[in-house]
Amino acid sequence: MYSFKNDYSEGAHPKILKALMETNLVQEEGYGEDHYSLKAVELIKGKIGQTDVDVHLLTGGTQTNLTAISAFLRPHEAAISASTGHILGHETGAIEATGHKVLSVESKDGKLTPAAVQAVLEGHPDEHMVKPKLVYISNSTEIGSIYQKEELQQLSDFCRQNQLILYMDGARLGSALCSKENDLLLSDLPLLLDAFYIGGTKNGALLGEALVICNESLKADFRYHIKQKGALLAKGRLLGIQFLELFRENLFFDLAGHANKMAEMLCDALKQAKVKFLTDSPSNQIFPIFPNKVIAALEKEYSFHVWEKIDEDHSAIRLVTSWATKEEEVAGFIEELKRWV
Amino acid sequence: MYSFKNDYSEGAHPKILKALMETNLVQEEGYGEDHYSLKAVELIKGKIGQTDVDVHLLTGGTQTNLTAISAFLRPHEAAISASTGHILGHETGAIEATGHKVLSVESKDGKLTPAAVQAVLEGHPDEHMVKPKLVYISNSTEIGSIYQKEELQQLSDFCRQNQLILYMDGARLGSALCSKENDLLLSDLPLLLDAFYIGGTKNGALLGEALVICNESLKADFRYHIKQKGALLAKGRLLGIQFLELFRENLFFDLAGHANKMAEMLCDALKQAKVKFLTDSPSNQIFPIFPNKVIAALEKEYSFHVWEKIDEDHSAIRLVTSWATKEEEVAGFIEELKRWV
Amino acid sequence: MYSFKNDYSEGAHPKILKALMETNLVQEEGYGEDHYSLKAVELIKGKIGQTDVDVHLLTGGTQTNLTAISAFLRPHEAAISASTGHILGHETGAIEATGHKVLSVESKDGKLTPAAVQAVLEGHPDEHMVKPKLVYISNSTEIGSIYQKEELQQLSDFCRQNQLILYMDGARLGSALCSKENDLLLSDLPLLLDAFYIGGTKNGALLGEALVICNESLKADFRYHIKQKGALLAKGRLLGIQFLELFRENLFFDLAGHANKMAEMLCDALKQAKVKFLTDSPSNQIFPIFPNKVIAALEKEYSFHVWEKIDEDHSAIRLVTSWATKEEEVAGFIEELKRWV
Amino acid sequence: MYSFKNDYSEGAHPKILKALMETNLVQEEGYGEDHYSLKAVELIKGKIGQTDVDVHLLTGGTQTNLTAISAFLRPHEAAISASTGHILGHETGAIEATGHKVLSVESKDGKLTPAAVQAVLEGHPDEHMVKPKLVYISNSTEIGSIYQKEELQQLSDFCRQNQLILYMDGARLGSALCSKENDLLLSDLPLLLDAFYIGGTKNGALLGEALVICNESLKADFRYHIKQKGALLAKGRLLGIQFLELFRENLFFDLAGHANKMAEMLCDALKQAKVKFLTDSPSNQIFPIFPNKVIAALEKEYSFHVWEKIDEDHSAIRLVTSWATKEEEVAGFIEELKRWV
DSSP states (O other): EESSSSSSSOOOOHHHHHHHHHHHHHHSTTTTTTTTHHHHHHHHHHHHHHHHEEEEEEHHHHHHHHHHHHHOTTTTEEEETTTTOOHHHHTTHHHTTOOOEEEEEEOOOOOOHHHHHHHHHHHHOOOTTTTEEEEEEESSSSSSSOOHHHHHHHHHHHHHHHOOOOEETTHHHHHTSSTTTTTGGGGHHHOOOOOEEOOOOOTTTTTTEEEEEEEEGGOOTTTHHHHHTOOOOOEEEEEHHHHHHHHHHHHHHHHHHHHHHHHHHHHHHHHHHTTBSSOOOSSSOOOOOEHHHHHHTTTEEEEEEEEEEEESSSEEEEOOOOOTTTTHHHHHHHHHHHTTO | OOEESSSOOOOOOHHHHHHHHHHHHHOOOTOOSSSHHHHHHHHHHHHHTTTEEEEESSSSSSHHHHHHHHHHHOOOOOEEETOOHHHHSSSSTHHHHHOEEEEEOOOOSOOOOOHHHHHHTTTOTTTSOEEEEEEESSSOOTTTTOOOOHHHHHHHHHHHHHHHHOEOOTTHHHHTSTTTTTTOOOGGGGHHOOEEEEEEETTTTSSEEEEESSSGGTTTTTTHHHHTTTTTOTOOOOOOOOHHHHHHHHHHHHHHHHHHHHHHHHHHHEEEEEEBBBSSSOOEEBBEEHHHHHHHHHHHHHHHEEEEEEEEEEEEEEEEEOOOOOOOHHHHHHHHHTTOO | OOOOOOOSOOOOOHHHHHHHHHTTTTOOTTTSHHHHHHHHHHHHHHHHHHSSEEEEEEEEEHHHHHHHHHHHOOOEEEEEETTTHHHHSSSSSSSHHHHHHHEEEEOOOSOOOOHHHHHHHHTOSSTTTTTEEEEEEESSSSOOOOOOOOHHHHHHHHHTTTOOOOEOTTTHHHHHHHHOOOOGGGGGGHHHHHHEEEOOOTTTSSOOOOEEEEEGGOTTTHHHHHHHHHOOOOHHHHHHHHHHHHHHHHHHHHHHHHHHHHHHHHHHHHTTTOOBSSSSOOEEEEOOOEEHHHHHHTTTTEEOEEEEEOOOSSSEEEEEETTOOHHHHHHHHHHHHHOOO | OOOOSSSSSSSSHHHHHHHHHHHOOOOSSSTTTTTHHHHHHHHHHHHHHHHEEEEEESSSSHHHHHHHHHHHTTTTTTEEEETTTTHHSTTTTTHHHTTTTHHHEEOOOOOOOOOHHHHHHHHSSSSSSSSEEEEESSSSOTTTOOOOOHHHHHHHHHHTTTTEEEEEEOOTTHHTTTTTOOOOOOOGGEEEEEEEEEOOOGGGGGSOEEEEEEEEGGGEEEEEEEHHHTTTTTTTTHHHHHHHHHSEEEEEEEEHHHHHHHHHHHHHHHHHHHHOOOOOOOSSSOBEEHHHHHHHHHHHTEEEEEEEEEEEEEEEEEOOOOOTTTTHHHHHHHHHHHHTT
16 A cells, blocks of 8 residues: 555655754754754755845644744734635634634635735725735645746735735645746745745655744744744754755755656646546646546555545545655556556 | 753654654654554553553643643633743743633742642632632652652542642653652552643653543543644654654653663762752752852853852752763763862 | 614613613622622523523623633634624624634525535534534524524524534524514523523613523533623623613513514515515515615615625615614605605 | 622712713714714813824723733733732633733732832743733722822833833722822823723723723724724713713712712721721722621621731721712711721
8 A cells, every 4th residue: 555645654854864863962952042953044044045034943834824823913813815725724723723713715726816815805894804914825735736926926016015914834835846837936935925934844854844934023022922832842953953954955855856756747647548637736736536436446555535526426536745755656556547547 | 061951952862763764764644643653652551551541642841731721621711830830931821822821829849739729719719710720730840849649649639629620741750750759650640630741852752742631521622622733743653653662661761760860960969068959859950059159160061050049149050961961971060060069 | 864774873772771760879789790680680581481591691792702602612613604694704703812713604595504504514524624513693694584493493403413502693683583474482592592692782772682501511600701701791780770671571572573663664665666685584684775876865864784786786785673763764764765766 | 788899889970871861862873983982082082181092982891901901912922910900810811811921910009110020021031931011000909009100100111111011900090090199190191101991880980991092003903802802882872972971071080089088088087996907098999907896797787898817806898989979878887887996
C-alpha cells in the first residue's frame, strides 16, 4: 500500500535530521532566541529580499493562522475567506475561538478576487454587522490552484485602497512558487502582502512554519501572541535548525520542485488517458475524476482521499505528492491505472 | 561558558533522535493517528496502570495547559493556582485568553493545600464572582518542591468533596517522581487526579507533553480542542516516536534520575559550604543564595537565572540540571564555587 | 412623517409606565431578586404551563442570544442558523466573540428543517471541523414567516435524536403566536424546545426578554453567565415590573394581536391592489414589492426600510407594525398607496 | 424595615419617569440614534467642557467596563486594578471572559498610585507575561474613598509617560464629585483620563451609564463593540431620555449631593458616638464598625451588608445612601443607634 493521501506522511528530509543530530548537544537559549533560529530568520529575510520584515517560526498551520489573525484584528473585525479556505472549514473554528467571524465567499477555483471582496464589504455597511478587515488567501489553494502575479497585484491594490489586511496561508507555498505556471517570486510577496507564512511541515520539515510580517503596524509585540497561544517552543532550536537547512542552500525549492514533478507525471498520464479533473491544478495536489469502480480497485494498492461525489457512478479523488514521493511509485500507479481507464 | 539556566538547552536524548532517523521514511497517517503515537499511548497507559484513561500527545506546556483547562471549564468557571504557578504568571495570560480567570493563592513552598483552596471557595460565594472549579498544581513545582503522597491524597479528597477538578502540570513530573524524597508512583496519579500531563520537553524530548485525562466526564471530544487550539501536529508521529522511546523501556525515569543526581551533587556541595537556599528543593531546580559579588564571579563561566533579590548584597539564583547535564561540569562548578564561599 | 420602520419606535405601553410609576419608591432587592421579578417569573411559568423551567429576565435580544448560546456550548461546538438568522448577520459577530462559529444554512423562507440540519451534520464529520450542537431558529423569522406546530415537532424530534440543542429566538414570538396562521401554543414550546426567549422589547416593553430554559442540563449556574456578560441589571425590578404587566392579564397577546391586525390591514389592501410580496408573512413584518418610483413617493410621508433590490425598477420594502401602530395611519398609508398602484 | 443596603433599591427619580411618560409615544430612531440620546450626548459634552470626546450610553456598569476594556486592549494586554476593584472580584470574570487578565494591586484605601503601578510594570518585563496596558480606577472607590485632583494628576502623568490607558469606573462618580472633600471638576476628567463613565444607575436613573472616550485613538468603531457585547438597546431612547433629564439642569449633582448629605448625617452621628470606621469615606458609602450584638439589633429594623469581620466580637457594616434616602429614616437610624452605642 502506497499513500498519495497527503504531503505529511513521512518524517523530514534526511538533511534536516542530519542537522538536528549534529547540533544536538550544543547548549542554546530557549524560546526561539537560539543561534539557529536567529540565523534562519536572517536567511529567510535574505531570500525574501527584505530586511524590514519580521519573521517568526511557529509549529503548524492552524497555530500560525490563529496566532496571526487574532493578533492582527480588533474584536469586531472579521476575516474573509474563499469557501474552500482552510480557516473556514478545516480548523475546528480556531479563528472563531479567538473571537472573530470568518466570512465565506463562494469560489470555484479556491481564489479570491477584488470583486468578490468588494461584495462582502458592501454587505457589511454598519455596526450591526462585523467589520471585514482581513483577506485570507492560500497559495497554493486548498484545491491546488495558484495565484498569478497579476491576480495578486490586483487583490493587493484593492486591499490597500480599502484598508484591508492581505494575509497568505503558505502551507503549500513551496509548491505554488515552483509550479510551472507560477510567475511570482518569493521576493514579490512582501511587496504585495501584509503577512504570509512559508510552510515547512508540508515541504520536508518535521514541523514548522515561518510567519513573515511585512506591514509595520502589525509587528509590535508579536512574540507575546506566540507565547499566549502556546506556540512558543522551549526548544525553539527545533524550528530554527530546520528552516536553516531548508533555506541555507536551495532545499526548500528543490523539495517543492520534486513534489510538483511527481504531480505532473500523474497529471500527464491522466490527461493522456482522457481522465477529467475536478479543478485545474498546477501544484502538488490533483483531483482526477474516476468511475467509482476504478476508485475501489485503486484503493487496494494505494491510499488517497475520495474528495467529492460527482454523480452516482463517479467521484473525484485527491492525489497529493511530496518531497518524499518516489518516482517508481508514481510510475506504478500509472501502470495500475492503465488497466482501468 | 556552561549553562545551568534551564532543562531545555540541548536537543533530544540520542536514542530519540535515532528512533526519528530509523522511522523517517515510513508512511504513516497524520494528526496523531500514526502507529507510533497509538503505540506510545498504549505504552503510557500501561506504565500508568490504567487502561480507562485517555492520553493525548501535545507540543508544549503552555499549549497543554490552555487546551486542557479551556476544554474542562465552562465560561464562568475559574482555575485556582499557587502564586508561583506557571499559568498564573508565566504564560502571557494564556488561560485568560480562553476566557477564564486564574485565582491566586499565596504559597511559600509553591504547593496548594485543602485549607488554601477552601479559603478561595469561601471568598467566592455567589454569581457576582467567578466560580472556582479547577485546582491547578505543578509537580515538581516552579520552585522545585514536590508533593508527598499524603499531601496529594488530602488535596484530592478535598477536591472530590467539593466538585473541583484537580489538574497537575507535569512539565517536570519526571524529576518529581525520581526525587529521593518522593513517595508517589506514576500509577498513583490517575487515582488522585482528574488530569495531568507527563512532560517530555524538559526531560529529553525535542518537544512533547503527554496529557492524561482520568475523569470520564472530561474526555469527550478532546481531539476537537487540540485541533482548535493549534496543537494537532500534521506529523503527529514526531510526538509518538519520542514518547515511545521515553517509555519503551525506562528512559524517561533514567533521564530524570540523572538530572536529579546532578542537582543533588550541587546541593550537597553547597550545603557543605553552608550556603543557604531560598526553597527546600529535592528536584532538578535549586535556589542557592549568594553574595552578589560571588554571583558576578560565577557568571563569568556559567549561565543561570538570578531569581530573586534577598537583600542589598545577596540574591538567590536558580540552577537547573537536566538529562544532559555533564557530571564534570557540575564538578567544575563546585570547584569554582569553593574559591568563593 | 409616520414610521413603519420597526416595532421599537415608541416607548412602552402606558400600562407598563403606570406600573413603573406606582412601584417606583418601594425598596427592593437588586439584581433580579426583587418581588416583581420573582413574581413575573412565576407568572410566566404559569402561562407556559411548566413549573420546572427556569426563567431569566434579560435586557435585549443580542444580549440574550449571546449569553444563552455561550453558556450552552462547549468551546468546539457551533450553532446552526438559517442564512437570514439574526445571530448570523445582524449581531456584529456576538456569538463568534464568545468563541463559537455560526454555521449558515441557505433558507428561502427563513426557517430550518431536519433535512437542512442533517446536511450540516454530514458536512462536519470529525475533529477538523467544529461540532454542530445548537440549532438556532427564530419565530417569527427575520422575514416574517412562522413555524407550524408540525414543522417544529419534526425539528424537535430530529434535534433530540441527534443530541442537538434547539433554541428559539423569540424577539417577535408574540406576533408569531398571535398570527392567524399559527397553531402553536406558548405551552407547546417547553415540550419542543431546549430554550427560548419571549421578546418584550418589540412587544410593548421599554426593554426586556424572558429567557426560558427547559432542558435540565442547561440550567445550572445560569445567573453567573448573565452577570459575566453584563446583562444583570442592578435595578432588575425594571424588567420584573414590565413582564409582570405583560403577563398579569393578557397584555402581551393583546399587543401582539394589534400589531398583527395592523399588518393584515396593510396586507389585504396590498393584495387587493395586486402588489406582490418578497415573502409570505403572516406576522407583523411584511415585504411588499413596489416600483422604485412608488417607493420614492411613499418615502415622502412614511419611513420604512428598503429591504432588497428586485430588479432595476423594483424593490421590496419592509413594513413593520407594532402594539403602537395607529389604525388611522395604516388607513392613511393605504389611501396614499392607492394613488400609486 | 428600611434599607441602607445599596443605592439601587428604588426606581428612578420622579422627574425621569415623568420625562419617559411625556415622550412615550413619539416615534424615534432605534439604537441610540434617537433625538433624546443625541441631545443627551451633546449636553454631556457641554458639561464636560469638551466637544472632541465621544459619549456612548450603555446599560450598566459591568457591561460598560467589559465593552470598553475589551475594545481598548489587544489580546496580550492586561488591566491593572486595586485589590478592591469591581472588575477584579465582583464582575464574574467579565474582563477575563473577553480574554484579558486583570492584575491585582494590594491597596488599603481602594486607590492606585504611580508607585503601585510601576511595581506591576517591573514585574512584567517580557513576552512570557501579559503586558500591563490599562489602569482601572474607580471614583468613588468600592470602599468609599475618592481621588484628589493631585493624586489623579500624578497617576495620569505616570500613565502617559508609560503609554498606559487610564480608565475610570464612575459608577458612583456623582457622589465622588459632590463630596465635600472633592477638588475635581467633571471638566478636569477628560484632561486626565483616556476614558471614564458617568454612572446613572446608582444616581437616580432606572439604568444607564454614559461612557466618555477622551483619547482619540480609542474612539474608532466603538459602536461595533457596543452592539457585539449586547449593550445596544433597540429603544436607546430609554437611556437618552434619562441622561437628558439628569444633565438638562443640575439633577445629576443634586441627587448625588443629597446622597452624600445623608451619609454625612450618619457619619457625624457615628463619630460623635465614638464609633470607628473601616475606611475613611467622604462619599455615599460608609463602613462603621460595631459589636456583633449591635449589628444583630440593628438588623431587626434596617437592612445593610455586613462587610467584613474585624475580630470575634466586631464587624464592619456598609451603609449606603442614595438620592432616595429619606432624612427621617436616617434620623430614625441614628436614634436607634443611640440605644446601643
